[in-house]
Amino acid sequence: MYDTILVATDGSDPATRAADHAIDLASSFDADLYSLYVVDTRRYGSSMMSNADSVAEDLKERGQEILTDIASRADVDVTTEVRSGQPSQQIGEYADEIDADLLIIGNRGLTSGGEIGSTAERVVRYVDRPVITA
Template structure:
């Protein structure tokens, strides 16, 4: 049913649930998983040898470390896992990556770290669902 699954993550609880779902589906369907961490550069501006550059580097390092840990977990259970850190608007990056890897499914948290209301879908998840041309599962 699924050959390629895209799972964007920001380390939030809903994103972690999405990772678990993606791993379960990948194990069940022997699918490849592509994990994505997007540094939201629009929040900070583009770096120009400033404190912004330091913040963006730390966010990249955080994302890379998180993805490396997830890749180790996936490797331990035999899931083919690829990780990418990118810059940009997360919902756009998710769609671009889904197209690039020809994902059969996008699995993402229903809200991310910047969202505070537990009963509402986050703006990234809402935009991904609204603009998707493939199935999207929110967790």
């Protein structure tokens, strides 16, 4: 049913639940699992990001640590990717690149309250692939 699964993470609790779900599904369907972390350049301002290479590198390293944790918990191989930009746009573009059959994302991120987060909402609305939110 699913050959290629993409899980997007920001390290939040909902994203961790999404990663666990993605790992289970990838194992059940013997699917290729991809995990993506996006450094949200809008959150920090493009001028800050362009003038502070060390800040960008720190954020990328944090993302790689989160992805390494996901890969270490999986009983399937996980391809990891760290990107920079607008998260929903990067998630959609990466899903297209890998031809993902399914996207799994936390229903809210690090800054959201009780409702669905803005990134999850944009992915559900605009990415032309099945999406599970956790």
